[in-house]
Amino acid sequence: MAFRLDPATAIKDPHGISWGMHPIAWRNDDIKEVGAFNTLEDELLDLADLGYAGTEVAGWYPSKEETKERAEARGIQIVAQWFSSFIVRDGIEAVIPEFTETCEYLQYLGATRVVVSEQTGSVQGQRDVCIFTNKPVLTEEEWPVLAEGLNRLGEIAQAHGLQLVYHHHLGTVVQTKAETIRLMELTDPDKVSLLFDTGHAFVGDGDVMGLLEATIDRVRHVHFKDVRPEKMEESKRLERSFLDSFLNGMFTVPGDGMIDFTEPYTFLVDHGYNEWILVEAEQDPAIANPHAYGLKARAYIESTLLTL
Template sequence: MIKIANAPCSWGALEFDLEEKSEEIGFEQVLDEIKETGYVGTELGDWGYMPTTPSLLRQEVDKRGLQLLGAFVPVALADPTRHEQGITTALKTAELMYQAGYKNAFIVLSDDNGTVPERTKNAGRISPQMGLTEEQWEHYAQGANNIAKIVKDTFGIRTVFHHHCAGYIETPEEIDILMAMTDPELLGLCLDMGHYAFGGGNPMEALKKYANRIWHVHFKDFNPEIAQLSRERQGDYFDAIKRGVFCKLGDGAVDFKEIVDHLNEIGYSDWIVVEQDILPGMGHPKACAQANRDYIKTLGL
């Protein structure tokens, strides 16, 4: 049975180092509103956003009748000098979830998105010359494999890779290369519908291509008109978010009915995490979360 969750990023609690961080909504309100809008699970959010003591984390999640299903871990995998730090962060995060009793949760590994100026400036319009060198690809794949293996060997927790705009793994071609260079027994794919579309692809094609590799799913919609407007204004990734490029589900270009039908056909029975990225202090998160949950109900979930 597919279960529907939301995540702190939908309330503006993003993993990026932003000036607007002071406007973040507290985790208690976020968990309350995730519950109140009809979701049954959450992701952890940035390290330190929710309690980092296992018993306190479990208490906060349990008292709202929710499940914790994953935690985002950004690592600059193209730089081998950052791998050790990435392993430390992943293990720290996995240990928290494990000790809190969430042994089936995922490490959601990603690039350290938004930190490479060229990729951040050109999100949604990446050209091949902006990509990794052959040597960087080797470092990247090896780093991802190593983190996934160490986390699995230590805590039995699996790792999925989250492709992401404003990082080095954004386009369908880049995702293909990473999947080919990494161990399918160790590293799954977190398919994010909105990021895949913003990166220039059709999420249904990825869903069919990587059916056996997709262990985790993010439902995010994408508005191509807003992406085009941001592009015309020479806007970067954060400009596109501010303009609402990740819109309410059903208002953008992603065909979620087709996706849900296919997920049912292939017997997917894990979590779908709804995300509508906003910047801190922007929009009406609870109203959007409710609208997104209501929309998913029209798809039979």
């Protein structure tokens, strides 16, 4: 077990991309009992041993001082944190104070981006709502409200040395390819960028490359998440929620599902992308050991992607 990330054994991408792993593999924010036995130290030790250089902040992390101290001790970069915005529901002025606090927190940790998802009407956290047939939809009047609000947040993020990256997400007002493209068209490219997530693109539209090709000029952060097709079809048939779908194994790490990651990886590289890609898979760590799946993902990354 490596107790600190060793640059000599870390993942080395020939195109300058930095590889990390999302904390949701260790513990879940939406279902508190899932992975509750894992600590920040467990995650950081696994990351250091596996050779992943960065991660994002989770809601279950300790104080900012302890988080910074422990991450630096293990040589792990804190890259970003999720922020739930309610611009349409509450108005931008109500959102700004908490968003500013989040940016100050991330600036303290040395992060470089803040992940934003509009949660007005979201059903992603409701266990009695089928994620495949129910999602909120913005009215024509609400689209510019969201876009203008995000531009305001983007300015605040930049003032704290951060890039706002918007996360298209199942069960939200910006889920589909068409919705994501529309949001990018309505927002200022100097203030709002995109977090591209393969898993949400595939489950949401059955199309990974269509969204990436349409938005490549806005992509500043990436999540590589795989999908188990039989589990996705099972969840559709049983009309499961987002939470129950992933608890029943719909998502997994790259190389363990049906997505061909050579296509998005090559496309990103060909367009000069050289920032972060985080391995992400919402799974129950009691069933899918994070270290084992992190190792599986690294083997796939190095044998299949980095040899292209």
